[in-house]
Amino acid sequence: MAEAAGDAGRDVLIIEDNRQNLELVQFLLEEAGHRVRSAGDARGARAELERQVPDLVLMDMQLPGTDGLELVAELRGDRRFRHLPIVALTAHALRGDRERFLAGGCDGYIAKPIDVATFALQVEALMPPARPVAGAGPAPVIE
Numbered sequence: 644m645a646e647a648a649g650d651a652g653r654d655v656l657i658i659e660d661n662r663q664n665l666e667l668v669q670f671l672l673e674e675a676g677h678r679v680r681s682a683g684d685a686r687g688a689r690a691e692l693e694r695q696v697p698d699l700v701l702m703d704m705q706l707p708g709t710d711g712l713e714l715v716a717e718l719r720g721d722r723r724f725r726h727l728p729i730v731a732l733t734a735h736a737l738r739g740d741r742e743r744f745l746a747g748g749c750d751g752y753i754a755k756p757i758d759v760a761t762f763a764l765q766v767e768a769l770m771p772p773a774r775p776v777a778g779a780g781p782a783p784v785i786e
């Protein structure tokens with residue numbers, strides 16, 4: 644089967660300690676043509692980020708040990724990750740949570756349980772524009 648998204652696939656890092664949630668999110672994003680790496684806690688996330696900076700991070704905000712908001716604050720304090728898109732993934736459905744996570748440095752928010760039919764589209768809508776592909780032709784002239 645051909646990859647639906649082809650060259651449009653992006654690198655996503657999922658930070659999620661719940662195995663079932665991780666597998667579902669990973670499956671949905673890979674099926675949409677994206678490349679997925681994962682970590683189960685803040686420590687694993689730091690290691691993955693040192694290895695390669697993804698196009699977007701999907702972060703469960705309820706992590707063991709270092710809490711999601713603490714990790715976001717830590718990443719925002721590191722110039723390499725200051726502008727890294729981070730999307731909060733959380734079971735919290737309390738009023739004000741969305742605002743709390745956005746104020747805490749997240750770029751977007753997706754509530755669990757996720758909608759499997761639209762999840763990949765929701766994530767893609769939060770992706771930064773893809774960098775131009777090298778050798779794809781001259782850059783357009785903007786006048």
Ligand code: MN
Binds near residue numbers: 659
């Ligand atoms: Mn969790």
